[in-house]
Amino acid sequence: MTSKIGIASNHLIHPTERFGTNFVDYIQRDYVTGLRQADVLPFVLPLGDPKDAKAYIESVDGLLLSGGQGVTPILYGEEPLAEVAETDIYRDQFEIALVKAAQEAGKPVLGICRGMQVINVALGGNLYQDIYKQAGATEKHNQYPTSWEIPTHHVTTTSGSWLNQILGERFAVNSFHHQGIHQPGKDLTVVAQSDDHVVEGIESANGKIIGVEFHPEMMRAVHPEFQKIFDYFAELVK
Template identity: 35%
Template sequence: MTQPAKPLIGVTTYLDRARWGVWDMPAVLLPAQYPRYVRDGGGLAVMLPPDEPSEAAAVLARLDGLVVAGGADVEPARYGAVPDPRTGPPARERDAWELALIGAALASGTPLLGVCRGMQLLNVALGGTLTQHLDGHVEAPGVMGRHPVKPVPGTLYASLVPEQAEVPAYHHQAVDRLGAGLAPSAHAEDGTVEAVELAEPAWVLGVQWHPEMGEDPRLVRGLVEAAAAVRRR
């Protein structure tokens, strides 16, 4: 009997300058942990480098699910704010492309997981704002820290991870005002919103930490299962 095809999960990428071999040039990058994470969840990963925002809906039509990866700070102009001196340089091509992908995913009902920056962009896409700097959520430059997050009972996140969990994290920004329709589904000990989601029937979840850097596949399994269910409709 032929096995059903695994859900195809698009993962957004960095756009940066990189060096390899004799080359030093602009490149699209994705930490290897992301495709591994998608595979651990039972999906097939495909990279989505920045492209024309007008093509987002056509790209989403070929995918079963979407992961918006971490990376640079969202440009404050996207949510009507003046840049804080501690906010990093903008990644405007990524912002435009990934906001278009999020919009297309929401319009089409494509299951979506936002990781760190991806959660922040989801919030901004729905009219929310960000806190541009907070202390205590970065252990040291280039070092992934860990801290506990507590789920909100009755949420999608709590259905996947019902217990308080230690998560890998590296961020200095966070959700301020929630976007339209979003509800918090996990918090850090200091009250920072660590996960947000939309109400059913959509499968839309954003987490402030980096699950791809850990060993717990429950979130991505939930995404892949939702993607498989959408494909069967």
């Protein structure tokens, strides 16, 4: 039987020219394509009430959390700095509940960019609200307007980690963030960092929860090696 992966949706917060209201749940197609290429069946989970998280997780075999807005600082016990951009506490609370439900059910989770940060907060860790102001980051971690699929800075992985096994010790990635992991959550280990020591990858003690700060879904079509992240996750689920 084909494994089913739930992808937590984003939703439009502001009206747009095409969608006059903000009642639109969506997910970027690249995440879906990466999972399909890994021979699993993607299901988009619409943003909902945290109390429904357990039921959603019961209906799938694994969970993928995508990129998007920053995570609301008050959810990890801090007041927001002036540098904090747009946040969406409704999405934050729902995805945190999904992570906790997946962990309780023993189902694998993959977090990408914001998704990795949500995992960290859900498991009791916290974030740098701004890696430049608080963590002394010196590299360019938001490459816009450089094209999304182009790797722009390097990361180094921990020997023996899941990322090290599938992509090697050092490779270049793309980058679109200004928040980042500060203190890792319970049973999470940092497995990759940029040269200026920003966390770029994590793994749980049991290996079922993994995350990356970069965007493999954007790079995989032009740089096929990044499909290995989706393939690895699919094997965890199977």
